[in-house]
Amino acid sequence: MKVVANIYLKAGVLDPQGKAVHHGLDALGFDGVKDVRVGKQIVIELDKQDEQEALEEVKQMCEKLLANTVIENYEVEVKK
Amino acid sequence: MKVVANIYLKAGVLDPQGKAVHHGLDALGFDGVKDVRVGKQIVIELDKQDEQEALEEVKQMCEKLLANTVIENYEVEVKK
Structure with missing residues (x-):
């Protein structure tokens, strides 16, 4: 079973990587971008059968x- | 509207960060981990109303x- 953990900075924590991406998008002519936040997505393959146990x-x-x-929050979900 | 872009290494591309996390989990006593892949999750806030256009x-x-x-694939989805 594959479980996904999405890890992202808490609201209010400065995200320099997100700022850099935002500037990059502006420079490429993508307007209308209000905010960019960069987080991690970790996909873990487990040899468990039970979803609740895996989560x-x-x-x-x-x-x-x-x-x-x-400084970070996380969310976990089973990957379909 | 917030759109999420999940960016991950293609299958077959070596993922040293994933390997390091895998070793770390083993060292902490988490057994039963078969594989770990580390990707990026970028959340972009756009001032568009139309979902298809935003995606x-x-x-x-x-x-x-x-x-x-x-070396990377990506998936985009609207964040609820």
């Missing part, structure tokens, strides 16, 4: 390793 | 700036 394990992974919970 | 614009952004289409 719970990936949440633990986020807490312990994948996310810096001081 | 099309973000696809163009991926082609021109956000993704390296030699």
Whole structure:
């Protein structure tokens, strides 16, 4: 089973990578962009069958390793 | 409207960041992890109202700036 963890900076935390992308898009002529935020998407393949158990394990992974919970939030979901 | 672009390495392309995360998870005692791939999730806020138009614009952004289409694939979706 594949589980996706989306990890992104909390609202209010400065995102210099997002700012750089925003400027790049402006320079390429994409107008109408109001904001850009860059996060991580980590796809983890587990040999579990139970969805709830897999989601719970990936949440633990986020807490312990994948996310810096001081400045980042995360969401986990099963990848279809 | 917020549009999400998920950008990930194509199958077969070596993912050293994913390998490092995999080792880290092993070291923390998470067994049963078969594979880890690390990608980017870029959330773009546009001042468009039409979903199809917004998705099309973000696809163009991926082609021109956000993704390296030699080694990366991307998917775009409207964020609810």
